Amino acid sequence: MTVQKIVEVIRGKELTPPIQKEDFELKYAFSGDLMSDALMVLREAPEGFCEAGILITGNVTMQSIRTAEMLDFAAILITRGKVPSQQVLEQAYNSNIIVLGTNDVSFSVCGKLYNAGIKGLSDL
Amino acid sequence: MENSGKFTIEAMDLENAGSVSSNIKKTLIGKNIPKHIIKRVSIAVYEAEINVVIHSYGGTCSYFIDDDKIRVVFEDTGPGIEDIEQAIQPGFSTANTQAIYYGFGAGMGLMNIKNASDIFNLTSSPKGTILDITINFN
Numbered sequence: 626m627t628v629q630k631i632v633e634v635i636r637g638k639e640l641t642p643p644i645q646k647e648d649f650e651l652k653y654a655f656s657g658d659l660m661s662d663a664l665m666v667l668r669e670a671p672e673g674f675c676e677a678g679i680l681i682t683g684n685v686t687m688q689s690i691r692t693a694e695m696l697d698f699a700a701i702l703i704t705r706g707k708v709p710s711q712q713v714l715e716q717a718y719n720s721n722i723i724v725l726g727t728n729d730v731s732f733s734v735c736g737k738l739y740n741a742g743i744k745g746l747s748d749l
Numbered sequence: 750m751e752n753s754g755k756f757t758i759e760a761m762d763l764e765n766a767g768s769v770s771s772n773i774k775k776t777l778i779g780k781n782i783p784k785h786i787i788k789r790v791s792i793a794v795y796e797a798e799i800n801v802v803i804h805s806y807g808g809t810c811s812y813f814i815d816d817d818k819i820r821v822v823f824e825d826t827g828p829g830i831e832d833i834e835q836a837i838q839p840g841f842s843t844a845n846t847q848a849i850y851y852g853f854g855a856g857m858g859l860m861n862i863k864n865a866s867d868i869f870n871l872t873s874s875p876k877g878t879i880l881d882i883t884i885n886f887n
């Protein structure tokens with residue numbers, strides 16, 4: 626799924642300025658607010674999972690961006706209409722990480738993406 | 750690219766925490782190392798850096814890259830870990846609310862670091878904690 630298509634499916638918006646990612650296709654997602662959880666569960670995830678994945682979280686701090694960077698996530702989706710600070714968005718942009726936002730709660734947006742064919746770790 | 754380096758880590762500076770790990774990760778990307786190994790190192794170093802930030806009075810991180818491995822040493826100035834066995838147990842945490850707000854304090858960091866590492870040495874006294882890890886490249 627392209628970034629444009631995701632934004633459409635979740636009825637959300639892109640919070641970072643457009644980032645050029647060659648042939649980027651979203652295939653996978655992981656959802657959670659505890660960064661340690663993501664770091665543990667995804668440490669040995671199949672090759673390419675995070676690179677074609679989006680981290681869905683209500684964590685709008687600098688550390689959600691850092692976590693995405695360490696895990697090589699292509700994008701982050703911030704739920705419940707929370708807005709990251711300008712510094713956080715700049716950090717994401719400089720790390721080549723797309724930040725999307727939605728007013729949905731995590732559960733609802735996960736459902737929408739799952740219906741659209743995005744897979745989780747348990748589906749592989 | 751450098752094969753060794755040393756950084757300072759400030760206590761409770763959760764805005765800049767992760768910059769040391771980011772630096773080391775970028776250094777490894779410049780070398781011919783498998784991607785999944787770089788991810789493993791990044792995760793271990795990041796959890797360890799966060800621990801120095803959220804649990805200690807501040808410290809340093811030194812890294813040494815060889816042809817076949819990386820060694821990373823974190824040293825801080827206290828207050829130390831009372832019971833290391835207990836600290837490594839998943840779920841044990843003394844993190845404060847600010848650390849939790851930033852997404853840490855689940856008590857899973859040390860176990861994750863241990864599982865990611867080929868050599869894991871953790872020693873501690875009230876004067877400080879030393880975490881010394883090595884990850885092989887193959």
Ligand SMILES: Nc1ncnc2c1ncn2[C@@H]1O[C@H](COP(=O)(O)OP(=O)(O)O)[C@@H](O)[C@H]1O
Nearest residue numbers: 800804829836842843844854855856857858859
């Ligand atoms: N550098 C350190 N200095 C003092 N205590 C530490 C240090 N690193 C870890 N600890 C102790 O070990 C516990 C477990 O650490 P960890 O598994 O990383 O979980 P968390 O960081 O989520 O609490 C911490 O809550 C803390 O009590």
Ligand SMILES: [Mg+2]
Nearest residue numbers: 796800858859
């Ligand atoms: Mg920790």
